[in-house]
Amino acid sequence: MAKIQVSTKINNENVDYLCEPHDTMLDVLRNQLELTGSKESCGSGDCGSCSIILDGELVCSCLMLAAEAEGSKLETIEGMSEGGKLHALQQKFLEKAALQCGICTPGFLMASKALLDHNPSPTETEVRFWLAGNLCRCTGYDKIVKAVLEVAEDMKESA
Amino acid sequence: MSDTQYLAASTIEEAVNAHSKANGSARFLAGGTDLLVQIKSGIRKPNLVIDVKKIVELNSIEEISENEFVVGASVSGVNLNRNKKFSKLWPGVLEAFRLIGSEQIQGRASLGGNICNGSPAGDSVPALIAAGCIALIAGPNGKREIPIEEFHIGPGKTVLDNGEMLVSLKFPKREINSSDTYLRMTPRTEMDIAVVGCGVNITFENNVCTAARVSLGAVAPTPLLVKEASKIMVGSDLNSEILDKVSKICMDLCDPIDDKRGTIDYRTKVAGVLFKRATLTTIDRIKGN
Ligand SMILES: Cc1cc2nc3c(=O)[nH]c(=O)nc-3n(C[C@H](O)[C@H](O)[C@H](O)COP(=O)(O)OP(=O)(O)OC[C@H]3O[C@@H](n4cnc5c(N)ncnc54)[C@H](O)[C@@H]3O)c2cc1C
Ligand code: FES
Ligand code: FES
Numbered sequence: 001m002a003k004i005q006v007s008t009k010i011n012n013e014n015v016d017y018l019c020e021p022h023d024t025m026l027d028v029l030r031n032q033l034e035l036t037g038s039k040e041s042c043g044s045g046d047c048g049s050c051s052i053i054l055d056g057e058l059v060c061s062c063l064m065l066a067a068e069a070e071g072s073k074l075e076t077i078e079g080m081s082e083g084g085k086l087h088a089l090q091q092k093f094l095e096k097a098a099l100q101c102g103i104c105t106p107g108f109l110m111a112s113k114a115l116l117d118h119n120p121s122p123t124e125t126e127v128r129f130w131l132a133g134n135l136c137r138c139t140g141y142d143k144i145v146k147a148v149l150e151v152a153e154d155m156k157e158s159a
Numbered sequence: 160m161s162d163t164q165y166l167a168a169s170t171i172e173e174a175v176n177a178h179s180k181a182n183g184s185a186r187f188l189a190g191g192t193d194l195l196v197q198i199k200s201g202i203r204k205p206n207l208v209i210d211v212k213k214i215v216e217l218n219s220i221e222e223i224s225e226n227e228f229v230v231g232a233s234v235s236g237v238n239l240n241r242n243k244k245f246s247k248l249w250p251g252v253l254e255a256f257r258l259i260g261s262e263q264i265q266g267r268a269s270l271g272g273n274i275c276n277g278s279p280a281g282d283s284v285p286a287l288i289a290a291g292c293i294a295l296i297a298g299p300n301g302k303r304e305i306p307i308e309e310f311h312i313g314p315g316k317t318v319l320d321n322g323e324m325l326v327s328l329k330f331p332k333r334e335i336n337s338s339d340t341y342l343r344m345t346p347r348t349e350m351d352i353a354v355v356g357c358g359v360n361i362t363f364e365n366n367v368c369t370a371a372r373v374s375l376g377a378v379a380p381t382p383l384l385v386k387e388a389s390k391i392m393v394g395s396d397l398n399s400e401i402l403d404k405v406s407k408i409c410m411d412l413c414d415p416i417d418d419k420r421g422t423i424d425y426r427t428k429v430a431g432v433l434f435k436r437a438t439l440t441t442i443d444r445i446k447g448n
Contacts, residue, residue, distance in 0.1 A: 004165060021163050021164050021165035021208065022163050022198075024195070043199060044196050044199065044200075045192055045196060045260065045261075045263065045264055048261065048263055051263055054266070057235070057237055057266035057267075058262050058263050058266050059263055059266045059267055060263045060264070060267075063190075063191055063192055063195045063196065063264075063267065064191060064195070064267070065165060065188075065191070065195070065208070065210075067165045067167070067210075068167070068188075068191075068210060068212075070167065111262065111263070114262070115262075129262075130262050132261050132262070133260065133261020133262055133263045133264065134261075
């Protein structure tokens with residue numbers, strides 16, 4: 001069967017790929033484009049470890065066909081640091097030990113980035129609601145939530 | 160899904176034609192948050208997936224006259240939430256829609272997908288029935304309109320014929336002193352399926368109810384419009400006796416499933432309770448409390 005040609009912009013670079021109609025965005029990111037930072041844990045939209053930002057919106061890349069990305073802009077975890085410098089959220093997650101095994105971390109970072117892009121000074125409740133689609137079996141969430149709140153606070157001070 | 164084809168339709172006509180030609184083996188794709196899960200688990204094996212998100216009519220929110228909205232079937236929760244005027248006029252519809260999944264799911268999930276998926280527990284459906292929404296449908300034989308309460312004919316079954324798609328939802332013109340509420344009961348507080356959902360939409364002026372629609376979800380094979388409720392509520396001041404009476408009617412209409420998430424008795428009782436709470440919340444919203 002003929003493959004579908006798709007043109008996108010991923011982490012600010014033009015990327016074209018060929019995909020099967022049934023390939024998910026996550027399949028193509030991981031298996032073809034070697035962007036393996038996004039993880040597949042559930043494959044059914046429940047855990048958020050495959051979270052990416054599609055045209056400014058947070059989505060699960062496991063619940064999206066790669067063919068749907070035609071003409072879209074995607075942000076993945078690989079584009080989060082700039083020129084080798086970690087994003088403030090990545091730095092804070094390290095400092096606050098907001099990760100253990102790390103499988104959920106790329107998803108939490110993308111979700112937290114999307115939150116702060118939309119709402120630079122969220123309340124704790126807003127952070128918890130926003131991150132409800134990301135599951136973590138290790139940390140107990142508290143350190144993650146605190147890290148996000150601290151980054152928001154730092155951003156306010158430096159603004 | 161290895162022999163599935165993908166088509167991103169750009170017009171209603173293109174989508175409808177492709178769907179009718181496929182003779183029942185095609186599925187429309189909106190946010191994919193139901194469909195892709197079903198395809199991955201092998202429940203559905205369409206030969207053709209027709210993406211409808213690029214069709215203008217399905218993806219727009221229009222105020223066709225003052226306080227009268229038409230919402231495209233594939234508009235996402237995130238996008239509807241950004242329309243401040245709609246959110247203010249229809250808080251119950253919006254809260255029902257926003258209950259669906261996480262922020263990630265909200266970025267994709269649509270009202271059209273929630274309705275057409277046909278689950279008896281779809282959260283937006285009771286709120287849309289209570290709102291008095293009309294489904295605008297397009298198909299090979301032209302367009303038709305039907306009230307949402309007539310859209311479902313059984314679990315997973317809708318009135319859509321081969322080739323027919325849901326284009327948009329037409330809301331009645333919003334009158335002043337009106338509001339709505341949707342409440343659901345789930346065993347967990349978030350990310351769970353309703354064991355009962357209840358939508359209430361009323362107009363309440365000078366302490367008299369002048370219009371009322373009540374709908375229940377997850378307590379019967381299809382979401383229900385509680386027709387008797389309107390008759391008793393309209394003309395009253397919605398005192399506790401009236402609410403008790405309607406609550407009883409809601410409970411009598413229940414014909415729920417019995418499972419580990421909610422027994423028949425539990426679901427039935429909760430339906431009565433949610434009706435009362437949703438009505439009181441709606442009155443508060445109208446009074447601006
Ligand atoms: C993690 C998670 C949590 C969820 N939580 C909830 C919840 O709390 N409450 C709830 O009700 N649902 C929930 N859902 C289910 C789902 O997200 C909703 O039903 C959603 O509204 C479906 O919309 P969609 O646009 O993704 O539909 P899709 O998956 O694109 O489509 C669903 C069905 O409708 C058909 N369809 C779509 N658009 C049209 C159209 N315009 N015309 C004709 N047919 C059409 C499709 O062919 C398909 O059969 C959840 C799903 C996930 C993955
Ligand atoms: S892998 Fe996508 S949500 Fe779990
Ligand atoms: S750190 Fe292990 S799942 Fe979150």
